[in-house]
Amino acid sequence: MIGRFCASVLSVPALLALCLGSALMVIGETHQTRLLFAQLQVLESERWRLQEDHSRLVLEYSTLSAPHRVSELSVTGLAMTSPSTGAIKVVVE
Numbered sequence: 001m002i003g004r005f006c007a008s009v010l011s012v013p014a015l016l017a018l019c020l021g022s023a024l025m026v027i028g029e030t031h032q033t034r035l036l037f038a039q040l041q042v043l044e045s046e047r048w049r050l051q052e053d054h055s056r057l058v059l060e061y062s063t064l065s066a067p068h069r070v071s072e073l074s075v076t077g078l079a080m081t082s083p084s085t086g087a088i089k090v091v092v093e
Helices: 002-064 067-076
Strands: none
Touching: none
16 A cells, blocks of 8 residues: 555656656747748748749840840841851861
């Protein structure tokens, strides 16, 4: 009878300590989860910004490299002309 009483008296503080430890671990993991979620939000907003920049750059590249624009710049800016048919020579290897 005394042994059973001592076991129950000793088990209550042990269970209390285990519950307290478990609660502290849950609090720590919740905090860590919130920190990681905040970091995820920052990274996702950065990804969206970079995606928008990339889309803008692709559009700008396609605009600047349009064949009619390149042709116009070569004629007006560089004074280039197309060669006459007689001036074209084919090189055979």
